[in-house]
Amino acid sequence: MADEMDDRDLKNNDVKSTLVAWRESVDRHAERPDWFWARQRALVSSRMQQSRTRRFPTLAWAGIAATVAVGIALIVPGDKPAHVTPPTTTPNHELRAQISDHELMQGLEETMNSGVPDALQPASTLEQAMEQANTAVTTSKVKESR
Amino acid sequence: MADSVLSLAEMQDKLTSSVLTADDFDELVRRNQKRIFRLLMALLRDEDAADTLTQECFLRAYKKRASFRGDSSVDTWVYRIAVNLARDYQRSKREGFWKRMFSATPENEEDTSVLDTVASDHADAESQLLAREEVEQVWYTVRRLSDNQREVFVLRYAEDMSLDEIAQTLEMQIGTVKSHLNRALTTVRKRLEEHRHGR
Numbered sequence: 016m017a018d019e020m021d022d023r024d025l026k027n028n029d030v031k032s033t034l035v036a037w038r039e040s041v042d043r044h045a046e047r048p049d050w051f052w053a054r055q056r057a058l059v060s061s062r063m064q065q066s067r068t069r070r071f072p073t074l075a076w077a078g079i080a081a082t083v084a085v086g087i088a089l090i091v092p093g094d095k096p097a098h099v100t101p102p103t104t105t106p107n108h109e110l111r112a113q114i115s116d117h118e119l120m121q122g123l124e125e126t127m128n129s130g131v132p133d134a135l136q137p138a139s140t141l142e143q144a145m146e147q148a149n150t151a152v153t154t155s156k157v158k159e160s161r
Numbered sequence: 162m163a164d165s166v167l168s169l170a171e172m173q174d175k176l177t178s179s180v181l182t183a184d185d186f187d188e189l190v191r192r193n194q195k196r197i198f199r200l201l202m203a204l205l206r207d208e209d210a211a212d213t214l215t216q217e218c219f220l221r222a223y224k225k226r227a228s229f230r231g232d233s234s235v236d237t238w239v240y241r242i243a244v245n246l247a248r249d250y251q252r253s254k255r256e257g258f259w260k261r262m263f264s265a266t267p268e269n270e271e272d273t274s275v276l277d278t279v280a281s282d283h284a285d286a287e288s289q290l291l292a293r294e295e296v297e298q299v300w301y302t303v304r305r306l307s308d309n310q311r312e313v314f315v316l317r318y319a320e321d322m323s324l325d326e327i328a329q330t331l332e333m334q335i336g337t338v339k340s341h342l343n344r345a346l347t348t349v350r351k352r353l354e355e356h357r358h359g360r
Contacts, residue, residue: 030350034318036292037299041319044206045199052194055212059190059219063183066224 190219197243203319204247218243240330302352314345
């Protein structure tokens with residue numbers, strides 16, 4: 016503390032000794048046992064933790080709300096199917112290039128000859144089975160009546 | 162210093178880049194708590210207030226760590242927070258007159274342990290008494306200085322800071338620091354002289 020203020024203000028006067036005594040008095044006032052400092056650190060640490068957890072709920076609630084929203088969106092079935100794969104559309108001019116007129120005519124002919132479209136084949140099978148069953152029943156009734 | 166303990170420069174870097182963890186902060190508290198408590202005791206002479214404000218000082222530093230720009234050292238920054246807290250406390254205390262009516266006045270307490278040491282050079286009991294009374298007069302006067310004068314005086318004579326450090330801590334020009342210090346010293350000296358002549 017040896018600079019101009021000391022030289023100008025405290026040299027050759029007894030205020031200096033009183034100020035030194037006062038500083039030692041401050042030391043004594045601030046002296047505390049180890050447990051005091053440990054307790055103070057614990058309190059600061061706990062208050063810091065509180066300030067962190069006080070901020071946590073806002074973030075936590077935001078996270079929870081987002082999770083719930085996503086969960087609901089996944090669980091509740093919507094009007095649209097979950098996975099809609101867009102049909103792979105081939106431009107007409109490419110189709111024309113790929114399939115010749117002859118092949119197209121062949122495919123059409125096969126479809127006409129098959130009688131039932133592939134997608135309806137189970138229904139036609141069922142219809143045939145029902146017709147057979149009806150025929151059998153009618154035949155047996157005719158025999159009984161005779 | 163152990164490897165796990167951050168150096169002041171490391172702590173400053175971490176604080177500037179806002180990556181100071183809670184553990185680092187514990188280290189900051191451990192490093193500065195005694196000095197901050199001592200400063201607050203010198204400014205306030207109130208154990209409970211100094212304890213509470215020391216805790217508040219570190220909590221505030223933790224909350225405002227993002228605002229630390231590294232213009233000064235971490236220690237100076239924490240000191241500044243403590244001085245501001247003491248100033249706010251003094252103001253709120255001045256406003257709450259009734260509190261003083263019912264609280265003990267610390268300046269009336271006798272600081273015998275210190276003064277016994279201080280006065281040990283004096284041969285007779287009267288000298289001891291005089292030294293004790295003079296230290297008490299300094300405490301009394303410091304409490305009645307303006308905020309700026311008290312802060313400058315305490316940082317200078319209790320904390321042993323250079324004028325530069327005081328200027329940084331209080332964010333003042335050095336000329337202003339000198340001016341406040343001169344006024345504070347004049348007031349203290351005048352008070353001591355009055356006391357000596359009045360005996």
